[in-house]
Amino acid sequence: MPRPPTKAEIERIFETFAQYDPEPTGELDFVNLFTLLVAVVLSAQATDVGVNKATKKLFAIADTPEKMVALGEDAIREHIRTIGLYRNKAKNVFLLSQALIDNHGSHVPDTREALEALPGVGRKTANVVLNIGFGQPTIAVDTHLFRVGNRTGIAPGKSPLAVEKALLKRVPAKYLLHAHHWLILHGRYICKARRPECYRCIIAQWCRYPDKTPGPVARQRAMP
Structure with missing residues (x-):
């Protein structure tokens, strides 16, 4: 060896x-911390190019947790149906948006523990958000x-x-x-x-x- x-x-x-x-920068498109979080959640087992195509229209109408919740899980699912595992991801995006409203004042938290407590967010996703969104060396x-x-x-x-x-x-x-x-x-x-x-x-x-x-x-x- x-x-x-x-x-x-x-x-x-x-x-x-x-x-x-x-x-260097990541290749996911986003407009704020919330859409960054959503994009990274959607990118699991999917290409960045595919995620960007799906989220272009989604983020134009739902760039805050409140707007995403108002859009509803069914509509979220229709926007991202070209992405792998889109049904489960749509559910997670809806639930994490509601969790941000209920538990974090609609703000994306800046700790790994709080991020990993959100639906659909694992260690890798949390690390990406902390790095790109908050400038942490993860x-x-x-x-x-x-x-x-x-x-x-x-x-x-x-x-x-x-x-x-x-x-x-x-x-x-x-x-x-x-x-x-x-x-x-x-x-x-x-x-x-x-x-x-x-x-x-x-x-x-x-x-x-x-x-x-x-x-x-x-x-x-x-x-x-």
């Missing part, structure tokens, strides 16, 4: 990410980040929580705020599951993934 990157190498990895993309581990953490050796782990804890321990503090965006985007567009584009990878020299894929030219030359 390849040795994990050293502390100095991890510093260089995130220094490189920061040089190429100093202010790590939201999705399938892309889980893959990158293990492949690169930066944060190997058998569960999302293990990878999250490893990253919080190993990523230099000055890079923590943007770390999960860099790693998620890297996994989404470069370090892909089936055919990682290692020839375009800006951190390849520090990566511990043994099965690096060659570039298109090299693959053509290797063909009989």
